[in-house]
Amino acid sequence: MSIVYWLTSSGLEKNMNRFLLLLFLLAIASCSPGxxxxxxxxxxxxxxxxxxxxxxxxxxxxxxxxxxxxxxxxxxxxxxxxxxxxxxxxxxxxxxxxxxxxxxxxxxxxxxxxxxxxxxxxxxxxxxxxxxxxxxxxxxxxxxxxxxxxxxxxxxx
Amino acid sequence: MSRLILLVIVVGLISGCEKKVKPLPIFGQREVVNGDTVYHHIAKYQFVDQDSAIITNDTFKDQIYVADFFFTSCRTICPIMKTQMLRVYESTAELPDVKLLSHTIDPEYDTVALLHDFARKLGVSSDRWHFVTGAKDSIYKIAQTSYFATAMEDKSEPDGFIHSGAFLLIDKQQRLRGKYDGTKEEDVNRLLVDIKRLRKEYE
Missing domain, CATH: 1.10.760.10 (Cytochrome c-like domain)
Structure with a gap:
């Protein structure tokens, strides 16, 4: 079941979104004064x-x-x-x-x-x-x- | 040729849109008695609300109402349901013929005093939103047979009950006209639209 989920576009999209969010947060983290x-x-x-x-x-x-x-x-x-x-x-x-x-x-x-x-x-x-x-x-x-x-x-x- | 087909489809779609808005469905079984269709409707009930007032079918005479089943000590879906029901309460504030009815499914714990306190803390008025308690069996029975909602005790559940998070839309003839997931904002948006549609039927 989970394989099917991973292969579906919504699954991919979700992970992509998470990945982008993480990238975004890392970007903020690297720019913020800390x-x-x-x-x-x-x-x-x-x-x-x-x-x-x-x-x-x-x-x-x-x-x-x-x-x-x-x-x-x-x-x-x-x-x-x-x-x-x-x-x-x-x-x-x-x-x-x-x-x-x-x-x-x-x-x-x-x-x-x-x-x-x-x-x-x-x-x-x-x-x-x-x-x-x-x-x-x-x-x-x-x-x-x-x-x-x-x-x-x-x-x- | 393909253009012609496209044209036919487009015209069909446009004319389809111009049709009158379809009335809401009427849930449940129906039978024909002496040539008249008799629809499923909410059975007779008598409960007590947070102000110790007796609440019966007559309380909602000529009224549309939204019903649900909850209990005050529930920490899973009920707080979400109450947040959403509060939205319904607030967005129907100007509609004199729309009321709310929340049944506790834990009447042993949820006394009138406790329901009174709960409603006060939620900041809502008893003339528009009734929180009712009563005999446990009557509440479970009306939930299942009249409102088609799940409500029963189950000691294996974290809070001791299983129940659906459904909001039920009841019309002025006490017929079930809509069922919505009270834990989902989008579904409650649909309910808000349907309340308006239903009111139009009586204009």
Missing amino acids: NSSGDSVKYQQYFVQGEQLYNTHCSNCHQKSGKGLGLLYPPLDESDYMTNNLSSVICLIKYGKSGELIVNGKQYNQVMPGVPILTDLEIAEIATYIYNSWTHDEGLIEVAEVTKVLQQCEGED
Whole structure:
């Protein structure tokens, strides 16, 4: 089946698009002045992988646009909570979160299920994606940092 | 010769376009009773909405409505469905004869209070969008036999239920006139067009 898929034009086209996207991103990476880590290719890899993981695990509720949904799912595109709580965000991606949460002055209280199967690297990729999309511009989130934070998550297991 | 054929085709296409827009299909079985065609229609039901109001077929008398099946704790397709249904809600705001009806398929968990809270958080009004609960068997039965939508418990599923993400378009005679994938933006665009087409039938 997969061979047929690869041979079909849409399959080829899709891969071509991906390839072009990668080329494009590499081109941007090679031109941009570079972020704090000074490792732009790594940043772009994290960002692209992070976007895919975001679309698999997060965007159902938080939307591809990061706008969330009403007072059910808080927004990520503009979020003082995200800006001020990087460690908590890393923990809640893996372990979930329940109870009251204030984002941009609004109260949210919907249980967010965690995704415990995510590896530290995958969480670093998701974090890099969401912290550099929409209004955010935090640069690369290193996997070493994620690993350190995850060892200190409190009562969220 | 080939030019002539081309001309015939082009003329055929143009005249085809000028025809009246085809009415929406009427889903389900039909039978002829005393010379009249009787169509499949939504069976009698009675549910309770987020304001504890009793919702029956009469609630949608002379109304077009869009129905779906969901539950509030669902984290797979329901958030997408609700995002899309919210689009339907917003784009039909000016249409007094179009309403929305969302049935929970997890009535044990989704109480009236919880549905009330859910609707409030979604920021929608109960006079246009009813979130209803009721006897589980009645909800599953009406989903399957009236709306031709899948809804049942299945403990092996991640959230404990299997259900389709379908949006169902019901006309003023309580007949099923369209079925759309509520998780796909393009399909919901089709629904928005069909709502307009359906309203034209009553003009």
